[in-house]
Amino acid sequence: MPPTRSRATRSAVPEQLGFAGMPERLFVCTPSKLGAYADCPRRYRYSYVDRPSPPKGPPWAHNSLGASVHTALKNWFALAPERREPEALPTLLKATWVREGYRDVEQERVVYRRALDWLESYVATLDPEEEPLGVERVVATKTSVLALNGRADRIDSRGPEAVIVDYKTGRSGLSSDDARGSQALALYAYAAERVFRRPCRRVELHHLPTGTVAVHEHTEESLARQVRRAEETALDIMAAEKAVAAGADPDEQFPVNPGSLCGWCDFRKVCPAGAEAVAKEPWTAVEHLTT
Numbered sequence: 134m135p136p137t138r139s140r141a142t143r144s145a146v147p148e149q150l151g152f153a154g155m156p157e158r159l160f161v162c163t164p165s166k167l168g169a170y171a172d173c174p175r176r177y178r179y180s181y182v183d184r185p186s187p188p189k190g191p192p193w194a195h196n197s198l199g200a201s202v203h204t205a206l207k208n209w210f211a212l213a214p215e216r217r218e219p220e221a222l223p224t225l226l227k228a229t230w231v232r233e234g235y236r237d238v239e240q241e242r243v244v245y246r247r248a249l250d251w252l253e254s255y256v257a258t259l260d261p262e263e264e265p266l267g268v269e270r271v272v273a274t275k276t277s278v279l280a281l282n283g284r285a286d287r288i289d290s291r292g293p294e295a296v297i298v299d300y301k302t303g304r305s306g307l308s309s310d311d312a313r314g315s316q317a318l319a320l321y322a323y324a325a326e327r328v329f330r331r332p333c334r335r336v337e338l339h340h341l342p343t344g345t346v347a348v349h350e351h352t353e354e355s356l357a358r359q360v361r362r363a364e365e366t367a368l369d370i371m372a373a374e375k376a377v378a379a380g381a382d383p384d385e386q387f388p389v390n391p392g393s394l395c396g397w398c399d400f401r402k403v404c405p406a407g408a409e410a411v412a413k414e415p416w417t418a419v420e421h422l423t424t
């Protein structure tokens with residue numbers, strides 16, 4: 134988001150504050166909704182403001198792969214501990230496999246096999262007797278600006294603490310910087326701490342293709358910083374929506390943010406900036422798994 138815009142929209146914030154600096158209403162959001170705006174305000178508008186929403190491009194194979202693996206792991210934890218055996222995985226994965234976006238059946242078959250390998254290696258690292266605090270668990274909390282909710286892939290109980298676990302299936306490995314910088318993980322931790330009434334400072338990215346775990350230990354201050362950033366984003370969004378409702382040009386209030394994400398954007402075909410982007414095939418991001 135261009136800094137000049139951020140300053141301009143934030144200057145409108147006091148106008149929408151009610152008693153004692155509280156906003157007139159809370160901004161209901163998930164981490165992904167906030168992330169969509171931070172990535173590109175125009176993409177946010179196409180997804181959450183324009184009704185009807187503009188038509189999206191075709192489904193992506195990498196999203197199908199991610200959804201399939203996530204659901205298989207969810208269902209793994211739904212099994213009784215004595216049934217959490219690697220032999221259960223092919224049935225789980227087949228039952229939840231999403232077929233959309235692949236180039237052809239042959240590519241889909243190879244990617245399925247890779248996903249099964251990842252799952253087999255991953256569950257070998259898990260203690261079948263260990264029950265997480267939550268699996269695909271919705272955690273929700275409020276701040277003075279946000280009514281926040283989000284679905285965490287897994288929340289573990291480790292001693293007196295809750296730990297946020299997020300599964301990743303993308304190409305590149307992840308570092309502790311990725312775990313530290315993830316606003317979504319920080320917001321899950323902030324909400325989980327309040328829902329479970331126990332400390333939740335540790336966030337982990339579990340990258341299934343490499344079997345690596347990227348970790349960050351938040352502090353109360355670092356979580357508060359991420360919440361403040363999220364609130365600033367929400368105030369920007371509310372200011373833009375309010376301006377549009379008052380007659381401002383929606384294209385100016387929700388500007389494009391052209392960049393490397395455009396090639397992967399669902400709205401590339403309807404967005405004026407998207408026309409410049411190099412188009413990706415729906416299966417481009419899984420092609421490396423078949424070579």
Ligand code: SF4
Pocket residue numbers: 173175176389390391392394395396398399400401404405406407
């Ligand atoms: S194509 Fe690019 S600029 Fe347009 S909405 Fe998508 S991400 Fe934003």
